[in-house]
Amino acid sequence: MKRFFVLFFILLLMGNAQVYEAKWESIDSRPTPQWFKDAKFGIFIHWGLYSVPAWGPKGSYAEWYLNGLLNGDTARLQYHEENYGKDFPYKDFIKLFNPISYDPNKWADLFQKAGAKYVVLTSKHHDGFCLWPSDHSRGYNSFDGKANRDLLGDLNQAVKKKGIRSGFYYSLYEWEHPDYPENVPLYVDNYMLPQLKDAVQRYEPDIIFSDGEWDRNSAEWKSEEFLAWLYNNSNAPKDVVVNDRWGGETRFKHGGYFSTEYDPNSGFMNEEFFKRGWEECRGIGKSFGYNQNETLEDYNTSEELIRLLVDIISRGGNLLLNVGPKSDGTIPDIMSHCLIEIGEWLEINGGSIYGTTPNRIMQSDSIKFTLSKDRKTLFAFVEKFQEKTLKIRGVNASGEKRIQCLGSKKKLKWKNKGPDLFIKIPNSFINGLKPSPVYVLKIPVLPYLNDPEVQVSIKEEVAEISITDYNPMNTYLFEIGDTIINDFSRRYKKPFKITKPTMFHMQVLNKNYLPSNIITLPINILQKENGLVRETYIGQWDNCSQMVNENHTEESIVYDFTIDANNKDNFGYVFSGYLEINDPGMYEFQITSDDGSRLFINTDLIVDNDGLHGRQSKEGTINLKNTRYKIVVEYFERGGQETLDVKWRGPGFEWREIPAFKLFQKSD
Numbered sequence: 249m250k251r252f253f254v255l256f257f258i259l260l261l262m263g264n265a266q267v268y269e270a271k272w273e274s275i276d277s278r279p280t281p282q283w284f285k286d287a288k289f290g291i292f293i294h295w296g297l298y299s300v301p302a303w304g305p306k307g308s309y310a311e312w313y314l315n316g317l318l319n320g321d322t323a324r325l326q327y328h329e330e331n332y333g334k335d336f337p338y339k340d341f342i343k344l345f346n347p348i349s350y351d352p353n354k355w356a357d358l359f360q361k362a363g364a365k366y367v368v369l370t371s372k373h374h375d376g377f378c379l380w381p382s383d384h385s386r387g388y389n390s391f392d393g394k395a396n397r398d399l400l401g402d403l404n405q406a407v408k409k410k411g412i413r414s415g416f417y418y419s420l421y422e423w424e425h426p427d428y429p430e431n432v433p434l435y436v437d438n439y440m441l442p443q444l445k446d447a448v449q450r451y452e453p454d455i456i457f458s459d460g461e462w463d464r465n466s467a468e469w470k471s472e473e474f475l476a477w478l479y480n481n482s483n484a485p486k487d488v489v490v491n492d493r494w495g496g497e498t499r500f501k502h503g504g505y506f507s508t509e510y511d512p513n514s515g516f517m518n519e520e521f522f523k524r525g526w527e528e529c530r531g532i533g534k535s536f537g538y539n540q541n542e543t544l545e546d547y548n549t550s551e552e553l554i555r556l557l558v559d560i561i562s563r564g565g566n567l568l569l570n571v572g573p574k575s576d577g578t579i580p581d582i583m584s585h586c587l588i589e590i591g592e593w594l595e596i597n598g599g600s601i602y603g604t605t606p607n608r609i610m611q612s613d614s615i616k617f618t619l620s621k622d623r624k625t626l627f628a629f630v631e632k633f634q635e636k637t638l639k640i641r642g643v644n645a646s647g648e649k650r651i652q653c654l655g656s657k658k659k660l661k662w663k664n665k666g667p668d669l670f671i672k673i674p675n676s677f678i679n680g681l682k683p684s685p686v687y688v689l690k691i692p693v694l695p696y697l698n699d700p701e702v703q704v705s706i707k708e709e710v711a712e713i714s715i716t717d718y719n720p721m722n723t724y725l726f727e728i729g730d731t732i733i734n735d736f737s738r739r740y741k742k743p744f745k746i747t748k749p750t751m752f753h754m755q756v757l758n759k760n761y762l763p764s765n766i767i768t769l770p771i772n773i774l775q776k777e778n779g780l781v782r783e784t785y786i787g788q789w790d791n792c793s794q795m796v797n798e799n800h801t802e803e804s805i806v807y808d809f810t811i812d813a814n815n816k817d818n819f820g821y822v823f824s825g826y827l828e829i830n831d832p833g834m835y836e837f838q839i840t841s842d843d844g845s846r847l848f849i850n851t852d853l854i855v856d857n858d859g860l861h862g863r864q865s866k867e868g869t870i871n872l873k874n875t876r877y878k879i880v881v882e883y884f885e886r887g888g889q890e891t892l893d894v895k896w897r898g899p900g901f902e903w904r905e906i907p908a909f910k911l912f913q914k915s916d
Contacts, residue, residue, distance in 0.1 A: 466495025
């Protein structure tokens with residue numbers, strides 16, 4: 249009877265498990281597992297045949313050695329000829345890749361001392377060489393080569409024994425596969441997907457870092473099918489984590505957490521980044537794979553990396569810090585020493601890092617913050633104590649407890665003055681501190697309220713506003729238009745209607761909590777006159793000027809600057825219409841794009857983000873009066889990722905999307 253009950257209980261759990269369909273809408277509904285958001289710090293490892301030559305020009309990725317040989321990189325070709333001979337094929341490095349000093353337990357011990365909570369090893373990079381005995385590798389793997397070892401499996405086992413989460417990196421595309429790119433369906437069906445699934449079933453990864461996705465769209469990679477299988481049917485843990493690199497169109501849109509690379513400033517503090525979580529990956533130096541051409545000045549110090557970690561964590565991200573082992577299996581001293589020093593700092597200050605959330609309410613100059621999960625403890629990161637009294641703008645402490653500096657037994661007196669916090673810093677405290685790149689103050693605070701969940705339903709040119717999480721114990725202040733929330737703002741009591749297009753603002757108050765953020769939503773009650781003309785272009789260009797000199801293939805009316813999901817590669821748009829200004833003053837426009845983009849007001853070029861490049865942002869400013877202005881946004885995409893995001897800010901409001909009710913097809 250007991251055995252029957254256990255079986256029934258297991259079947260009941262299985263019946264209640266979420267089943268994901270092989271389409272982005274379903275896959276994207278899966279929340280990022282909390283363990284990843286709590287982990288904060290992971291170790292990336294790039295190791296493979298490229299670790300044998302271990303060379304690239306300064307500032308380049310050493311793991312792209314083969315790509316350089318294939319594409320006429322003069323520096324790499326010269327190095328290769330001088331050291332291995334002109335006719336030495338890259339694949340013969342399999343005979344020289346001999347990690348005789350590889351000790352996975354020693355690696356795992358180092359990563360534990362570093363304070364890392366997860367580890368990601370390259371199972372296969374773009375060169376196609378596998379670090380496990382893949383049956384689909386045609387013998388091009390570490391088990392069948394000189395190494396004669398399952399390098400991925402051994403580290404996976406050692407890391408998990410330490411209680412650290414373990415996963416792998418996998419490149420979807422390869423530089424030298426006989427079926428790629430000549431026969432992509434054959435490559436995907438007979439090689440890539442079976443190989444990737446094999447690694448999942450063998451090693452049950454906690455995390456999968458996909459890469460090389462930019463060369464094809466997600467449909468060609470069959471990424472939706474793979475992820476549905478991963479979540480529904482594979483041996484992977486139910487809380488397996490994946491990134492967003494699953495096709496040329498997926499970064500910052502689909503999959504799992506958002507990933508940045510040597511670009512931490514792309515981790516914006518916006519709702520999607522908070523919801524998904526994000527991760528910056530980078531090496532200790534300029535390369536991921538070990539590059540013997542790098543010198544001491546090419547490496548970051550542990551102090552610099554600790555400050556980077558703090559910055560990323562304060563904005564809700566994770567840091568995946570890379571080490572590049574040598575081909576013999578040893579991790580260079582400059583890297584291991586750096587990891588140990590980071591671990592020593594985390595040993596003291598880890599409470600302000602692990603399991604915290606970004607502080608979305610209080611902001612204060614250059615001081616960065618994290619917040620405990622119960623929102624009752626604010627951690628403030630300070631690089632130096634220079635004054636006898638430290639002023640933290642926009643922060644109030646709470647209760648009777650004194651403020652503590654982590655790593656110090658002394659308690660600090662404090663006092664709130666208006667919106668600011670003043671902390672006394674006696675000389676005895678400063679003299680007793682050990683040197684540190686960043687000090688952490690533990691501050692008791694009132695927890696803040698969640699943002700209100702506002703629902704806007706528009707029907708027959710009337711918008712109904714309602715609160716889906718309404719709590720009668722709270723006060724809901726709101727304003728319509730561009731009026732700032734204040735003590736005299738209107739109180740929400742029940743759903744109400746708005747009959748004109750406008751902006752809606754709301755904040756939640758409760759005397760026992762800090763107020764919520766002020767949320768702002770457009771009430772897009774649109775007329776026939778609203779909208780933009782979007783012209784679609786098909787082709788390959790180096791800049792917007794080349795694109796607009798050709799004929800467009802399609803024309804449609806749209807209400808924002810979004811990219812059509814049906815367009816994948818080698819296309820472009822020209823959006824044109826009129827922007828209505830009701831408040832005169834200085835306005836700033838921003839375009840984030842991959843590839844090029846430009847924004848014109850009348851005939852003036854305000855934002856120039858043109859050319860071939862990855863995801864980047866540019867801004868421009870103009871003084872505008874009360875009238876309608878011609879607005880034109882040009883954008884083109886040439887292979888790889890595609891991104892277009894247009895924002896503005898002006899008198900009385902910060903960065904936000906241009907609301908549809910401000911855009912018109914005609915000037916009057």
